[in-house]
Amino acid sequence: xxxxxxxxxxFVKYRVAVRELIDVGRELWKRRLVTGxxxxxxxxxDDGSLVMSRAGISLRNLSAADLIVTDExxxxxxxxxxxxxxxxxxxxxxxxxxDINFVLHTHPTFCVVWSKLSxxxxxxxxxxxxxxxxxxxxxxxxxxxxxLADEVAMALKRADNVLMERHGLLAVSSSIEDAFLQTDLxxxxxxxxxxxxxxxFTPTD
Ligand SMILES: [Zn+2]
Numbered sequence: 001x002x003x004x005x006x007x008x009x010x011f012v013k014y015r016v017a018v019r020e021l022i023d024v025g026r027e028l029w030k031r032r033l034v035t036g037x038x039x040x041x042x043x044x045x046d047d048g049s050l051v052m053s054r055a056g057i058s059l060r061n062l063s064a065a066d067l068i069v070t071d072e073x074x075x076x077x078x079x080x081x082x083x084x085x086x087x088x089x090x091x092x093x094x095x096x097x098x099d100i101n102f103v104l105h106t107h108p109t110f111c112v113v114w115s116k117l118s119x120x121x122x123x124x125x126x127x128x129x130x131x132x133x134x135x136x137x138x139x140x141x142x143x144x145x146x147x148l149a150d151e152v153a154m155a156l157k158r159a160d161n162v163l164m165e166r167h168g169l170l171a172v173s174s175s176i177e178d179a180f181l182q183t184d185l186x187x188x189x190x191x192x193x194x195x196x197x198x199x200x201f202t203p204t205d
Contacts, residue, residue: 010046017043017051018064020176025059028106033183034059038107038168040084043176044094048072052090055082085144092149093172096156100172104179107168110190115165121186122193132185133160140165161186 021041028034028041039059042052050070053059057066069077072094074087084090086105093103114121121135122128136155141148141164152170155162161182162170169186173179196202 014045014051014069017045018067021051021053021067022062022064024104024176024180025053025062027180028104028183029058029060031184031187033106033108033187035107040086040090040105042090042103044101049077050074050090050094052087053084055084088144088146088149089152089170092153093156093170096153097172099174100160101174102172102176102179104171104176104183105168106171106183108183108187108190110194111163111169111187112166114190114193115163115167117197118193121163121189122196123189125189125192128185128189128192131181132189133182135159135161135163135169135186135189137163138165140167143167 021043025041028039033039037056037058040053041059042050044050050072051067052070053062054066054068068081068083070083070087071077072091074083074091076083089105090103093100111121115137119137121137123132136159138151138155141151148164152162152164156172160172163186164170169183171179171182171186173182
């Protein structure tokens with residue numbers, strides 16, 4: 001969006017970002033890339049502040065009230081609300097990558113299953129090779145911890161997609177559409193890997 005640095009322009013950008021997060025949250029739900037109250041998402045605004053989903057909500061019915069503004073360290077501007085329990089993942093991602101503006105964290109079923117089986121998510125199909133970028137699988141760390149955020153931050157230095165063992169996926173991008181598509185494609189790659197394995201094939205990277 002072409003816009004100046006005025007307060008009015010910043011507010012318009014904020015409103016656009018909120019709309020995008022709401023829309024993608026619903027799409028993630030519809031594609032079953034998140035279930036229940038799992039998953040969280042965020043964007044970084046021009047002034048460095050973050051907009052992220054708050055704790056305990058479902059992405060299925062996101063509203064503007066569920067998306068809270070925090071500082072760069074994940075501290076909410078309103079003390080009455082809590083950010084997602086995985087806020088450290090989002091903070092670590094933006095600190096590690098100054099080229100990104102969106103972080104999507106999901107729990108896609110086949111990605112999670114595959115993370116129990118292998119440290120490599122195969123991209124051995126034409127579709128995956130053409131469209132899915134690298135997915136780095138990280139070792140298990142407890143959710144909501146600095147250890148998990150550190151592990152993911154290390155991986156984000158080498159890739160835009162990180163699959164956390166027994167947990168889920170983190171996709172980062174400068175574009176929310178791209179982050180969504182990478183999430184969707186990673187799940188499809190994991191689904192194909194899973195059924196290939198059941199059929200007796202050994203997926204390769
Ligand atoms: Zn999670």
